[in-house]
Amino acid sequence: MALTEAKSDPGACFLHVPKYPFSAKGLATPYILKKGNCDQTNPDQQVFVEATIFDPDTKTFAVYHPLVINEGTKPAIDPIVPKLPKNAVVGLWFGANSDSVTLTGDIQRCTNGLSSTDIFSQVAFCGAEHFFKVVHAADKSGKDVVIPPIGTDIHGNPCPTTRHFGIIDQDQSDNVITTYLQKGNRFAQATKANRQKLKKFVEFANGSDNALVAELIDPAIKCKPFKAPSLMEPNVMLGSMALNELHATRQRAPVALIPSSDPMVLSNNKPSIRKLNAYRKGVDQPLVPHLYLASPKDYCINFDKIAPGYIQSIAKQIVGRPSPATDVADNLLTFMGQRYAASWVNLACDKILKKTSAITVTTKKGVATEVHFHQSKKIGGKKHHGKKHHGKKYD
Incomplete structure (x- = not known):
């Protein structure tokens, strides 16, 4: 379900999505954090965007981090314009350190909740359902291994995924792995070249379940997270929310799937089958026809x-x-x-x-x-x- 344009709501962060967000030009156009309620220089209000790209011809993935800047400012360094495959399928995932983020702008293929006044809170998706549909169709073709096995840890047990009951929390499968560089009130993509050019900067990240698994737990227990080449710089591999969720489809039962009590899928503080399934579509989890199946x-x-x-x-x-x-x-x-x-x-x-x-x-x-x-x-x-x-x- 696409959102209608959001109206001002005190305490909420509003993020403007550029035109043609799934194109190379759109990916390289900064997202604008609107003035008023939130400021990208405030660690408790920062918003992040993560793009995962699938090439159905080669059955390979790539990751790109669109930049978020404050309204009225310019990037510290202009974003790299990615080179996309001819038939690229692009999905966008959003995470926030603020209590909520509402998308505005070119949001025809975006899901932020049930409406602009009934949002998931910290997360949103654009093109996610189509992205996962194309990937799974390619994976079922049997010609190539699109989604790798999850592997085993230092103890010989299956590696954890974002759907492992050992590492989930109250609202699993939320937020992204994207990081940005900050110099004063201006921002840049977190690449080696930009770090060298800026010299003095702060690198900041989204408080993310996905980063917890891929960047912290996996290395500690000798697991290999699902990563793909960066479209911002050569010879760099990046994880992403989408790759983590795809990897989690390889996990054996019991599998942690978003329950009806997850705070992000409540509507007016009550369980909602529509909101639950809208969220599950964005993170590639099976839909349920009745709430009792998400007990x-x-x-x-x-x-x-x-x-x-x-x-x-x-x-x-x-x-x-x-x-x-x-x-x-x-x-x-x-x-x-x-x-x-x-x-x-x-x-x-x-x-x-x-x-x-x-x-x-x-x-x-x-x-x-x-x-x-x-x-x-x-x-x-x-x-x-x-x-x-x-x-x-x-x-």
């Missing part, structure tokens, strides 16, 4: 059964890794523990299953520094009992 209870049961044991099983590998949010947790392990405990409450799993979280954390000045596991879990053939894991040390 919050089933989701919570699998979350409880799988996540605590899985996080504990990779604790040694992630305890020494940096936290993606140092104001929340002091390393990747404590971040994952805090994230699980918060999601357990935010998804109302405590009320649905009538039990407390199997993971709790100790905090210092609001930052998680220890993780406590309260259930015995069978991991890799051995039974591991509840333990306490410190931020600086693994016991």
Whole structure:
């Protein structure tokens, strides 16, 4: 469902989509963050765009990061104009550090929710459903391996995807991997050439489940995320939200699919089959004819059964890794523990299953520094009992 033009809504971010957004020229035209409510220099209000391109002739992918700038400014360095394949199929995914982002401009093939006043919040998509449809048709042809297998981790277990109950949170499959460079109040694409040219800059990123898996967890446990060549510079491979979701189609059951209780798919704070399916289309998940087939209870049961044991099983590998949010947790392990405990409450799993979280954390000045596991879990053939894991040390 395409959006109609949005009207002003206090507290919302409005992002203007350029003309012909799926063309090379459109991809290289900066997206404009409208004045008034949001500012791209504010870390809590930044908005990101990510394009994934599929060539149906060669059955290959590429990734490009359209630039977002503030209204009334110019790029610090003009975006690279990508060279697109002749029959390129382009999909666009949006993520925000703000509470919400509403698309305006050339949005005929975009989905931001059910309407401009009933949006998903931090995410949006343009051309996503068509993109996934073309990719899966090519994959089923059997002539080439379009989507690679997910592989195995350091323990010989299947690598996690964005649909693995061990790493999902209250609203899975959201936000993008795109980063940008900032110098003053101007912005540029995050390429090696631009870093060298700007010399002094800040590189900033979207708070993203996709980046968490592909950029932080996968390297720690020796997994290989699905990446494709950058169309901004040679010899650089990039991950993307679309590639992660395609990779997740290779995962075996149980598979975490967006439940009806996900905050991003609620309409007026109530479950909505239309909004749930609209979101699922944007991230390549199967649609459901009835809400009970996206049961919050089933989701919570699998979350409880799988996540605590899985996080504990990779604790040694992630305890020494940096936290993606140092104001929340002091390393990747404590971040994952805090994230699980918060999601357990935010998804109302405590009320649905009538039990407390199997993971709790100790905090210092609001930052998680220890993780406590309260259930015995069978991991890799051995039974591991509840333990306490410190931020600086693994016991």
